[in-house]
Amino acid sequence: xxxxxxxxxxxxxxxxxxxxxxxxxxxxxxxxxxxxxxxxxxxxxxxxxxxxxxxxxxxxxxxxxxxxxxxxxxxxxxxxxxxxxxxxxxxxxxxxxxxxxxxxxxxxxxxxxxxxxxxxxxxxxxxxxxxxxxxxxxxxxxxxxxxxxxxxxxxxxxxxxxxxxxxxxxxxxxxxxxxxxxxxxxxxxxxxxxxxxxxxxxxxxxxxxxxxxxxxxxxxxxxxxxxxxxxxxxxxxxxxxxxxxxxxxxxxxxxxxxxxxxxxxxxxxxxxxxxxxxxxxxxxxxxxxxxxxxxxxxxxxxxxxxxxxxxxxxxxxxxxxxxxxxxxxxxxxxxxxxxxxxxxxxxxxxxxxxxxxxxxxxxxxxxxxxxxxxxxxxxxxxxxxxxxxxxxxxxxxxxxxxx
Numbered sequence: 087x088x089x090x091x092x093x094x095x096x097x098x099x100x101x102x103x104x105x106x107x108x109x110x111x112x113x114x115x116x117x118x119x120x121x122x123x124x125x126x127x128x129x130x131x132x133x134x135x136x137x138x139x140x141x142x143x144x145x146x147x148x149x150x151x152x153x154x155x156x157x158x159x160x161x162x163x164x165x166x167x168x169x170x171x172x173x174x175x176x177x178x179x180x181x182x183x184x185x186x187x188x189x190x191x192x193x194x195x196x197x198x199x200x201x202x203x204x205x206x207x208x209x210x211x212x213x214x215x216x217x218x219x220x221x222x223x224x225x226x227x228x229x230x231x232x233x234x235x236x237x238x239x240x241x242x243x244x245x246x247x248x249x250x251x252x253x254x255x256x257x258x259x260x261x262x263x264x265x266x267x268x269x270x271x272x273x274x275x276x277x278x279x280x281x282x283x284x285x286x287x288x289x290x291x292x293x294x295x296x297x298x299x300x301x302x303x304x305x306x307x308x309x310x311x312x313x314x315x316x317x318x319x320x321x322x323x324x325x326x327x328x329x330x331x332x333x334x335x336x337x338x339x340x341x342x343x344x345x346x347x348x349x350x351x352x353x354x355x356x357x358x359x360x361x362x363x364x365x366x367x368x369x370x371x372x373x374x375x376x377x378x379x380x381x382x383x384x385x386x387x388x389x390x391x392x393x394x395x396x397x398x399x400x401x402x403x404x405x406x407x408x409x410x411x412x413x414x415x416x417x418x419x420x421x422x423x424x425x426x427x428x429x430x431x432x433x434x435x436x437x438x439x440x441x442x443x444x445x446x447x448x449x450x451x452x453x454x455x456x457x458x459x460x461x462x463x464x465x466x467x468x469x470x471x472x473x474x475x476x477x478x479x480x481x482x483x484x485x486x487x488x489x
Contacts, residue, residue, distance in 0.1 A: 109385045110425030112378025113465065117429025117458050118436065119371030125437035125450050127364025133446040134360060144183070144313035145216060145349040146323055148175075148330065164343045166305035169293065171333060175309065179325045181317030186213035187306040189296060195289055196261040197249040204245050205288040206262055208296020209310075214273075216312035224256050224271025227292050235294035237267040243275035243286035260289070265299045267291065278445075319348050375461065378425065379469035382418055386473035389417070411478035418470020419463055426462025430455055 150164035172187035188209035195204050207213070211226045224240065231238055239260060246255055255269045276285040297304050313322045323346050330344050434450055441448040 105385060106421060109381050110378070110421050110428070112374060112381045113422050113425030113462050114378075114429040114432065116372065116374030116376075116378050117426050117462050118433035119374055120368050121430060121433025121454060121458055122436045122440065123367040123371050124364055124454055125434070125448075126440050126444075126446075127360060127367065128449045128451065129437070129441045129446040130444070131360045131364070132449050133444070144315065144317070144319050146311040146313065146319060146326065147347045147349070148309040148311060148326060148344060149347070150307070150344050165334065166307060167309055167344075168304055168306055171330070172306065172309045174329060174333060175311060175326060178329055179311075179322060181314050181322050183312040183314045184212040184215045185312075186210055186216050186310040187293060187308075188213055188310060189293070189301055189305060189307045190288075191296075191300060193263050193300070195245055195249060197255075197258065200249045202245060202248045204242075206291060206296065206300060207288050208291045208293040208301070210293055213290065213310065216310040219276075220274040222272045222274045223254070224269070226271065232292040232294060235292060235298050237265060237295060237299070238270050238292065239267040240271040240273060240290040241269055242273050242288045242290075244284055245287060245289055246272050262289065262291075263300060265295075267295070323348050375465055378422075379465040382421055382466055383469040383473060385421075386414060386418055386470050387476070389414075389473070407478040411474045414474030414478075415467060415470050418466040418474070420466075422466025422470075423459070423463045426459045429462065430458055433458075 148167070150166050167187065169187050172185045176182055176185040186209050188207055190205050190207045192203060193206050195202050195206075210232060213219070214221070214226070221240075222243070226240075227236075227238060239262075241249075241255060241260070249255070249260065250258070255272060258269050259266050260269055261267075273286070273290075278284055291300070293306075311322070311326065313319045326346050327342065330346075331342060334343060336342060434455075437450065438448050
């Protein structure tokens with residue numbers, strides 16, 4: 087019986103192919119929009135998480151000032167840190183894997199006829215550890231080179247490409263303002279972050295070299311701290327805050343003149359925001375499913391009116407009400423389910439193209455696909471029930487009189 091009902095539904099759908107196609111269009115658009123929005127939202131969330139992870143594992147940033155202000159990232163009135171502050175964190179705080187004091191400045195890097203405006207960063211070898219950087223070629227600074235402030239540098243991938251092209255930069259000299267430094271290494275590329283910045287566009291110098299030859303003082307503008315695996319970054323953050331208040335002699339009750347940012351906190355905030363936006367967009371897109379369901383109800387009511395005499399004949403020769411009800415429900419279900427399948431294919435295809443355009447990973451959810459298909463079928467059953475019930479309750483005598 088079910089198979090015969092299904093075949094009858096297919097026959098009626100094929101009989102009015104154009105009308106049937108327009109009917110399922112709302113379902114197709116609704117399902118495709120929901121899948122596209124949710125999939126792109128998941129891809130964006132994964133990309134943000136990956137970009138934050140690239141900044142460093144269990145990373146905390148200690149900066150002067152009460153927040154991130156201006157292009158330099160710190161408030162000018164706040165007193166800067168020193169290398170001794172970084173050494174105190176490493177020596178007195180438990181659960182620390184590495185500490186890297188750093189300062190930076192934008193300057194012109196010149197090699198031969200090529201030049202590029204880039205960021206010059208002064209720090210230690212631990213900077214590469216806390217920020218998850220990997221050497222591509224060359225070597226790190228030695229302890230004696232860092233203590234003496236020797237003019238050596240390590241190039242990010244973008245600077246290497248712009249200044250040297252396909253040449254090997256190791257051993258060559260690059261000029262940074264009035265400082266000429268020898269290239270001893272290059273870094274693996276990390277690419278562009280989700281914040282739109284090129285992570286590879288910088289030159290790394292020993293901190294003492296940067297302070298003496300470029301900055302002209304002993305200030306440290308940021309201290310990068312990497313917590314050990316298994317240690318709570320929240321506890322490490324509280325301990326750093328207590329130590330810095332003590333070292334900077336901040337009285338009890340007075341606000342900190344520095345801030346400690348946990349990158350996990352930032353990641354949770356950003357991913358939470360993308361998830362909320364994804365949910366809102368999916369809810370808006372789901373309205374199309376409601377519109378598609380209303381379209382199915384409208385067409386099924388028209389179909390009942392057109393086939394009133396046919397329904398009367400079936401009822402007159404012994405067809406049961408439940409059989410007529412089932413026939414129209416199956417027609418509505420076939421329409422909506424087919425629209426759901428087409429919408430799923432269209433949505434996944436659109437999401438894949440969008441993820442590729444955004445440079446984000448394509449992450450699709452089998453659960454979402456199954457839910458979308460189930461929901462499209464449920465829409466058909468829900469909105470098809472009223473027309474089907476109307477058909478099943480027709481009076482056979484009145485139906486046979488219908489022209």
